[in-house]
Amino acid sequence: MHLRSLLVALGCLLAxxxxxxxxxxxxxxxxxxxxxxxxFSDPLFSQLNIRDSRxxxxxxxxxxxxxxAELDAWMAAAKAAGSRPLVAIEHSWTPGRMKSAPTAGxxxxxxxxxxxxxxxxxxxxxxxxxxxxSQPTARKPKLAATYWKLMRQACTGCQVTSPVYLDLKGASSxxxxxxxxxxxxxxxxxxxxxxxxxxxxxxxxxxxxxxxTLPGKVWVTEAAGWVAFGGGWKYNEARAAKxxxxxxxxxxxYRAKVTxxxxxxxxxxxxxxxxxxxxxxxxxxxxxxxxALKRGLAAR
Numbered sequence: 001m002h003l004r005s006l007l008v009a010l011g012c013l014l015a016x017x018x019x020x021x022x023x024x025x026x027x028x029x030x031x032x033x034x035x036x037x038x039x040f041s042d043p044l045f046s047q048l049n050i051r052d053s054r055x056x057x058x059x060x061x062x063x064x065x066x067x068x069a070e071l072d073a074w075m076a077a078a079k080a081a082g083s084r085p086l087v088a089i090e091h092s093w094t095p096g097r098m099k100s101a102p103t104a105g106x107x108x109x110x111x112x113x114x115x116x117x118x119x120x121x122x123x124x125x126x127x128x129x130x131x132x133x134s135q136p137t138a139r140k141p142k143l144a145a146t147y148w149k150l151m152r153q154a155c156t157g158c159q160v161t162s163p164v165y166l167d168l169k170g171a172s173s174x175x176x177x178x179x180x181x182x183x184x185x186x187x188x189x190x191x192x193x194x195x196x197x198x199x200x201x202x203x204x205x206x207x208x209x210x211x212x213t214l215p216g217k218v219w220v221t222e223a224a225g226w227v228a229f230g231g232g233w234k235y236n237e238a239r240a241a242k243x244x245x246x247x248x249x250x251x252x253x254y255r256a257k258v259t260x261x262x263x264x265x266x267x268x269x270x271x272x273x274x275x276x277x278x279x280x281x282x283x284x285x286x287x288x289x290x291x292a293l294k295r296g297l298a299a300r
Contacts (some may be wrong), residue, residue: 016197021243026200028258028261029260030260030261030262030296031052032264033053033086034053034055034265034266034267035056035075035265036267038267040053040077040080041081042075042267042280046081047294048294051083052083052084052086052262053083053262054264055086055087055088056087057071057087057089057114058090058092059092059106059107060092060094060097062113064094075118084120085118087121087123087125088124088221089107089125089127089147090127090135101136101143108154111124111150111151115155122157122159122277123159123161124155124158124159124160125163126144126147126163127144127163127196128164128167128179130144130165130180131166131176132168137163141180141183142165142179142183144180144183145180145183145184147163148162148188154174155186161219162190162191162192163192165192166195167195177213188216189216189217189219190216190217191218191219192197192218192219193211193218194221195210195223195227196198196222196223196229200229200243202242202246207250218259218260219258221260223261223263224240224243224244224265225239225241225244225247225289225292226277227276227289228271229232229274229275233237237287240277240279240287240289241287241289241291241292244279245295247291247296248299251296263293264277267280267284268280279292
């Protein structure tokens with residue numbers, strides 16, 4: 001065989017060997033978020049081999065023994081399961097404190113305490129759904145930018161996303177995002193977003209428009225099929241499963257840009273609740289969404 005032919009043959013063989021490894025390296029991470037630690041001990045969850053998890057933490061958690069105990073229990077369960085948590089800071093859920101925002105000193109102290117108490121946690125989002133009206137950062141994109149900067153300073157070596165941006169319709173959210181980018185000097189290269197509406201409507205129009213404006217990589221830190229939501233989305237398990245199927249289509253479509261997807265809510269709630277996106281029923285039985293999740297994981 002001529003040398004040139006031999007080199008071509010060896011090149012083709014090397015490409016065949018490396019192709020599976022390259023494809024596997026580009027595979028997006030699938031994680032799961034839920035506030036209850038019993039998710040980790042559920043055999044149905046263990047069967048999925050999901051190694052990444054997410055939890056939302058109130059900024060005043062360490063000011064209350066009960067809140068601290070709840071977070072300790074969640075972290076202990078995650079660690080025992082070998083899970084890698086992503087922590088998102090959130091407003092206080094205590095009545096009368098929901099609109100209060102931590103000072104720069106309080107925020108930095110919180111991050112240092114989280115790092116010291118849970119050293120195995122290496123991924124953080126500085127604030128959850130920072131542009132939503134329920135958050136103290138909703139009208140203060142510069143404050144959200146400050147938290148992003150403080151998180152990076154106090155958590156060197158961590159993966160720090162942007163504050164979570166909720167993909168809402170309307171010019172106000174777009175102005176918020178533009179102001180946040182300006183306040184950070186357009187230096188964010190790892191974005192966290194939620195886009196429930198597109199996922200449940202079976203359209204990526206808004207999502208596609210959003211990710212085009214975000215430089216760098218994106219993590220979808222909450223995705224779900226709505227079993228029930230508000231007054232307009234009545235209880236429907238089959239519809240929720242369809243939304244999960246569609247989400248996995250987007251996982252494949254955006255794999256070069258969106259490198260992580262976290263589903264939200266493991267176990268559902270009783271009928272009549274405002275929000276239900278669980279793939280497991282209140283009784284512990286798998287819903288159709290669980291089968292959709294399992295198929296999606298296998299087909300990535």
